[in-house]
Amino acid sequence: MTERKVWWKTALGLVFTALMLFPVYWMVNVSFTQTRDLRADPPHWFPWDPTFEGYEAVFSQQLPALGTSLLIGLGSVILTVVIAAPAGYALALLHLRGGRTLNFLLLVAQMIPAVVMAMGFYAVYNNLGLLNTVPGLIVADSTVAVPFGVLLFTAFMAGIPRELLQAARVDGAGPWRTFVSIVLPVSRNSMLTVSLFAFLWAWSDFIFASTLNRNGDLIPITLSIYNYIGNNTTQWNAIMATAVVASIPASILLVVAQRYVAAGVTAGAVKD
């Protein structure tokens, strides 16, 4: 009897998942649909007669945008880890004075709307000449991930056994040696989680891209999709093909790093 009940639950679970993922399926389906069939009624539920026009368009036009997004994503990851990991060490293990205040400020920082940050950055970058530049966008995108990264590193590093650190001290290692050869290697998983989110947030960012990089030569893929929609509303198969390609990093990360994703979300993770 329990056996039957379990199968019934699996079936129900499949139905729920199918409903939930229908928009994702539809995106893929439309990306393969012939242009003449896009306006068919009833719609084509499955691309029996697939076209790769959309994907050809992506690869002939969108490669620079994908490259820019990759660059911005990696830049944001490096900046985030370089700033957040030492700060986590200072907060969790070196007993930084005023640490509680700093923790509190980081929590508050996560609540500030991106629109507001975008306006502030626009004003600042306007003076500094950083508008429409990749470094400018990397810095802006990292503001989403840095507070999250510091809080996650702090939480993890506070749990590192003190014996380990003491052993290093007995061996004559200073704070820097301890950090590099003990704390960082032990915190590998947290570093993966932080990097993963920093990358995904930078890759998905639209607000900063559309405000700080509107006229840049190198635009990220999100902005490219947006411009595509604006210019070319009939070519939805090409738009959806771009969307599918833009979703690839997220899909890969979900498959290879699923447990880091779950760890990040439950660590009080944020979606901006």
Added chain:
Amino acid sequence: MTSTPTDVGSRGTLRGTAGTTPAVPPGGRRRRTPSPSQWAAVGFAAPLLVYLVLFYAYPLWRNIDLSVHDYTIRAFVQGDAEFVGLQNYVDVFSSATFPTALWNTLVFTFGSIAFQFTIGLALAVFFRSSFRLSGTLRAMFLVPWLLPLIVSASTWAWMLNSENGVVNSVITAFGGEQINWLTSPDTALLSVTIANIWLGIPFNLVILYSGLQNIPGEVYEAAALDGAGAWRQFWSVTFPLLRPVSAITILLGLIYTLKVVDVIWVMTTGGPGDSSTTLAIWSYREAFGTGQPDFSPAAAVGNLLIVIALVFGFLHLRLQHRQEASS
């Protein structure tokens, strides 16, 4: 701030055993002359402190500065914007858009949260009992959350397209009338709220599911022994025990939903008219959405949004503190 390093260190597991909290030398209260380890701590935190000042404090200060001046593009370039005090705020509050945007923000935020939370909780309870494929299916539910928002938003925009959208095809196939989801003022806000609910379900599911994992199985066994059915078990065990986690999930959801720009902007740009304009969209539109940027009122709206977010934020922090104190 009277918190000394020793206070912070007390969270360490080995506190009290002499000599096991290496970073704190005895007599660590001397504030004037920081110990060498304090210098190390400051050194490691320095990049963050510099970063926060340069890339948080400074842009935010510039934002306040924008909101009390009359910045036009010309004034931006020449740097001679006129100081107008709180005039921008007065203009915002007396604007015809203000009540609409406030109302839309409330409907969008609370509508999204109510459904995201309910559906997320129902799914978390459903996935709690493990069955074949439950782990895989639960992972699949994360997909919408990981996709770039612009991808999800444009997919929804095409699905809800009046003439060619799949949603209207289904509705008309069942004999319904075509609905102009995104182009009618009556349904634009509803449409973006539906898309946003879909986006938020994974987040609620993951957090609530991990909350459920912390409820010991014996509690359910005891309830089952007392003859409580699934429905009773939910209301008398799951729901009360999950209340702290639920409160935090909802508050985090509120803070994040208040800020949403991408989804609405891509689907409707806040229109038609102001019918799906929230405070965040209003701010974005004034500053970046039109050919003539108007930064000063946009900054005023943005600062108003910060205040609202902070109110919920402090509520969240208080709840979290209370929870930590009780556990």
